[in-house]
Amino acid sequence: MTAPSIVVVGAGASGCYAAQALRKALPEAEITVLERLPVPFGLLRYGVAADHQGTKGVQHQFERLLASQVSFVGGLELGHHIDLGQLTDLFDIVVLATGVPQDRRLGVDGDTLPGVIGAGRLTRALNSHPEDCMIPPVVGQRVAIIGSGNVAVDILRLLSRSAEEWDGSDMDEDILARIIPQPVNEIHLVARATAEAAHWDAAMIRELAGLRRPSFRLAGGAVDPASSPAASALFGLLAASPQVSGELTVNFHFQCIVEAIIGKDAAQGLRIKTAGGERRDLAVNTVVTAIGFDWTPHVMTAPRVYTTGWLRTGPQGTIPHQRTLAKQVVSEIVTDLRSGLIATGRPGRRALPAGRTTNFDSWIRIDEVERARAAAGRTRRKITSIEQMYDVACSSRSRENV
Amino acid sequence: MRIVILYGTESGNAELVADDVAEMLSDRFDVRTHDMSGADPSDLSTDDFFLVICSTHGDGELPSGARPFAEALDRDQPDLAGVRYAVFGLGDSSYDTYSRGSELIDDRLRALGAERVGPYGRHDASSRDVPSDLAKQWAADVLAALSSGNIAQ
Numbered sequence: 354m355t356a357p358s359i360v361v362v363g364a365g366a367s368g369c370y371a372a373q374a375l376r377k378a379l380p381e382a383e384i385t386v387l388e389r390l391p392v393p394f395g396l397l398r399y400g401v402a403a404d405h406q407g408t409k410g411v412q413h414q415f416e417r418l419l420a421s422q423v424s425f426v427g428g429l430e431l432g433h434h435i436d437l438g439q440l441t442d443l444f445d446i447v448v449l450a451t452g453v454p455q456d457r458r459l460g461v462d463g464d465t466l467p468g469v470i471g472a473g474r475l476t477r478a479l480n481s482h483p484e485d486c487m488i489p490p491v492v493g494q495r496v497a498i499i500g501s502g503n504v505a506v507d508i509l510r511l512l513s514r515s516a517e518e519w520d521g522s523d524m525d526e527d528i529l530a531r532i533i534p535q536p537v538n539e540i541h542l543v544a545r546a547t548a549e550a551a552h553w554d555a556a557m558i559r560e561l562a563g564l565r566r567p568s569f570r571l572a573g574g575a576v577d578p579a580s581s582p583a584a585s586a587l588f589g590l591l592a593a594s595p596q597v598s599g600e601l602t603v604n605f606h607f608q609c610i611v612e613a614i615i616g617k618d619a620a621q622g623l624r625i626k627t628a629g630g631e632r633r634d635l636a637v638n639t640v641v642t643a644i645g646f647d648w649t650p651h652v653m654t655a656p657r658v659y660t661t662g663w664l665r666t667g668p669q670g671t672i673p674h675q676r677t678l679a680k681q682v683v684s685e686i687v688t689d690l691r692s693g694l695i696a697t698g699r700p701g702r703r704a705l706p707a708g709r710t711t712n713f714d715s716w717i718r719i720d721e722v723e724r725a726r727a728a729a730g731r732t733r734r735k736i737t738s739i740e741q742m743y744d745v746a747c748s749s750r751s752r753e754n755v
Numbered sequence: 756m757r758i759v760i761l762y763g764t765e766s767g768n769a770e771l772v773a774d775d776v777a778e779m780l781s782d783r784f785d786v787r788t789h790d791m792s793g794a795d796p797s798d799l800s801t802d803d804f805f806l807v808i809c810s811t812h813g814d815g816e817l818p819s820g821a822r823p824f825a826e827a828l829d830r831d832q833p834d835l836a837g838v839r840y841a842v843f844g845l846g847d848s849s850y851d852t853y854s855r856g857s858e859l860i861d862d863r864l865r866a867l868g869a870e871r872v873g874p875y876g877r878h879d880a881s882s883r884d885v886p887s888d889l890a891k892q893w894a895a896d897v898l899a900a901l902s903s904g905n906i907a908q
Contacts, residue, residue, distance in 0.1 A: 406880075407849065407880030408880075410886075411766050411767060411768060413768075413771065414771050521881070556814055556850060560849070673765040673819065676767055732883075
């Protein structure tokens, strides 16, 4: 049996872990990671918050991997430049790791009004994603955030940071000013869950205590610190919060259901119903929905095609979880290979359609440029245009080796 | 004497560091790496020197890769007298429980009679330091301490 030709579609965490596990299990295989953007890393680059650089640390592993252990081809999109049938003709094994990018809609009246923004989209824009920066979402001064997971807390924290609190991050000032033109002065965090059962990590709540601007309030109900780590963290945050509200008030509404978004041409208010049946109208002009992503379970029946990451499991599962999942999927692949279910010998990477693509050297150049153009106190300033990424990728190196 | 690098990882960072330290030492020593998730306390021999590289998960907890090993130590309570080791912890100083994960392994090994040698290495994810660079320096310092007969610092 010749060594298999394998393609992983998607160079985010799940795709990179899959490629890593494949390389370990199949040292002789030809492994190519395809990515539709010119740059790799998916949500590591465009999802993990700008002020959580430590969480992006796994990128080092993936850079090693893409530099010398597998091949990276950027700028090639499944469903656009090539379809799945063609990929399965060219490669012995296809692993789909394309994620779940689309924000879930609230499903209430007014949920498509201007001013209603999906957290995924807002996060990508705040992270300088080229597609979401073209016409960036604009956040008003009175904001509702719907959800009780880590994404909701990320949004809360990012909207609360003052201009002087971005040191060590890779937040782009200009992008931030376009997305948040005026400082936010009121945030209502609306959750279906109880304070006890909120899905966020306690550490994420504790982190909020370090912010200068916000004072935290509980809009009704009580928080029992003994009921869960999340509740304990929230209790501590509320207890330490200044009595007098300053520039920004953050109100937590637990056990509330969203009934509608009020407004004619744009969001002007959020109608919620409390656990006690009381209706409340919150006067907000921005509603950020952090309620997950749109995914339907789909059993992959095409032979030699495997899925991993959120595409496979649904949009839950942290970065480390992808590592475990990748090992599982690869062990299935190895079993199928050993059982003779997969004939090998398809041409692989050399047969990919010609076109404008990037490779790992392109990333090295883009990375250098981004770090060099960083503003003071920032780790990098991301390139926000696809065209500019290609320009940098194709430019000759400043130091040619002779 | 064989060097065994025992790593406890969640997202693969500690494994990468372990591989890098192994590579640095491999031209001078018989060295191998071992994932704690597959390690057994009976593997802890007095003939080997253990470099323990362990990350921290969530609120100062063990990474999932280290949990089976910690549980086995708690369950089997092996006598580790004569076993020598050093620790390098990965963590994030933006948490109060900075690099606590590695300490949870260190505490157990010491309680069972093993002897820690050399400096306690730490990498802070909130710093700009490259973990493997720090770990390689630590490994060199540990081996220097070992050969000069210094005990835990």
